[in-house]
Structure formats: structure tokens, C-alpha cells
Amino acid sequence: MKPKMVIGNWKMNKSFEEADDLIIAIGEQIAGLKLETGVVLCPPFIYLELATDQAEEADFSTGAQNCSEYKNGAVTGEISAEMLAKLGVEFCIVGHSERRKFFCESNQTIAKKADLLLENQLVPVVCCGEVIDERKANRHFEVVEKQIKESLFHLSKEDFESVVIAYEPVWAIGTGETATPEQAEEMHAFIRQLIEKKYGTEIAYSTYILYGGSCNAQNALELFSQPNVDGGLIGGASLKANDFVAIIEAAETTVKEN
Ligand code: PGA
Secondary structure: OOOOEEEEEOOOOOOHHHHHHHHHHHHHHHOOOOOOOEEEEEOOHHHHHHHHHHHOOOOOEEEEOOOOOOOOOOOOOOOOHHHHHHOOOOEEEEOOHHHHHHOOOOHHHHHHHHHHHHHOOOEEEEEEOOOHHHHHOOOHHHHHHHHHHHHHOOOOHHHHOOOEEEEOOHHHOOOOOOOOHHHHHHHHHHHHHHHHHHHOHHHHHHOEEEEEOOOOOOOHHHHHOOOOOOEEEEOHHHOOHHHHHHHHHHHHHHHHOO
């Protein structure tokens, strides 16, 4: 089993002081654990520099929660992939369901963001996932397939190798209702097979496919034990150092036990 990856998506939470404290606390708690698990913190933009400063010494990397679909220029209020790269940010979440819902982001917008991130050597963490009505109508595979194909399958093999995918069923995000390990595994295996068909076996198996949606310290071990679940994108449970580190430890355990 390859090492896992655990990404904390803080969303729009924390004051400056709280962000500083949390970054330091996570750094301290994971120091000396000799982690194989890749840990990424994604605070709001204005706290990214706090995180990148600490990341140099600590065992985590830093990610943004979004970037502009435009390269630069007269785009008021936006942050470019290039700006993130210059700050030392290494990852960027794109296409989160909250951005799709509140900011009308389409698969085409997400494709443009992924391109700009790759041009600037950042890792796009591309989110996909169905809403509850789509699952009830048994359309979840079709929906996720379309999201992945339209946002990523224009990429060359070489570029696709840098992409991380996060499967986040929308009905599980922030609801306390987690996908069962079987539901997660079934979708992850489906996504991996889509990648295999397009880019071949080697890339399919090396691509990280993370699960997100009410993943916490209690259920992480079981979810991460599924053969096609390569780690997690963690929202609520990434806001407390103890909870987040417990999830990282679960990730570490699943790899060491296999
Ligand atoms: P949650 O959020 O862990 O709070 O459900 C996950 C996410 O939205 O990335």
C-alpha cells in the first residue's frame, strides 16, 4: 500500500491568532512521528503565509482552497495560481462542492484552474461527488464520471500524474453522515478504473484518490483501510489539532499494517 495523504480544508474558519495556534499545534504534534503520510494544511488565503513559514521546518505542506481561473490582470478580488506558487504553496483544492454550489463553478472552470495550477507546478486537488438526489436516482457513477472527464481528461499523461482527486459525496459534507466504507470503496474503484482506461495502469495506481465528507477520528481507520482510499480531505475535523492528528495517525496505521 502506498503512503496515505491527509489534507485539512479549514474552509472560512479561524481568526488570525487561532490559525497561528492551530498551525503551530499541528506542527508540534506531528514532529518526531516520522510520518510516511503526506499532510497538507489548507487555511484561508490570508493565513497561507503563516502556514508556509512553518511548513519549511515542519512535516506538512500547504495548500490553498481555491485559485482564479484567470492568469493575472484586471480580475478584482482573485488570487492567481502564480501568486500561490510564489508564496511556497504546493497544493490547491479546486472544484469543491461549495464552490460549485455558491459560485456556480462548472467542470470547465475547474479544468482552467487545474491547467493554471499545473503550469505553476502546484498540485490540483480536484473534488468530485454527487448530491443526494443523484445518488437516490442511482446516477452517482454517471455524475462523477462526467465531472472527472470534463475537468481532467484533457490533460496529458505527464500533467495528470500530478493531480490528486477527492471524492466527496455532497450529502456527506459537514452533515455527520459519512459514506460507508463500502460506498467509498466502490466509487474510488470506479474512479481508478476510469483513470486506468484513459492513462494506463501505472498512473491509475499511483494517483491519489482521497475521501471527503464527515471523515473523523472515529471512522478514518475503516475508511482508509479500503484498498482504493488513499487518504482523506478533512473539513470540520481538521479544525482541532488533536482530531486532525488522530486522523493522520489512522492513515499511518493503515499503511504500516499492510
Ligand atoms: P467535512 O468537510 O469533513 O466537514 O464533511 C469535508 C470537505 O468539505 O472537504
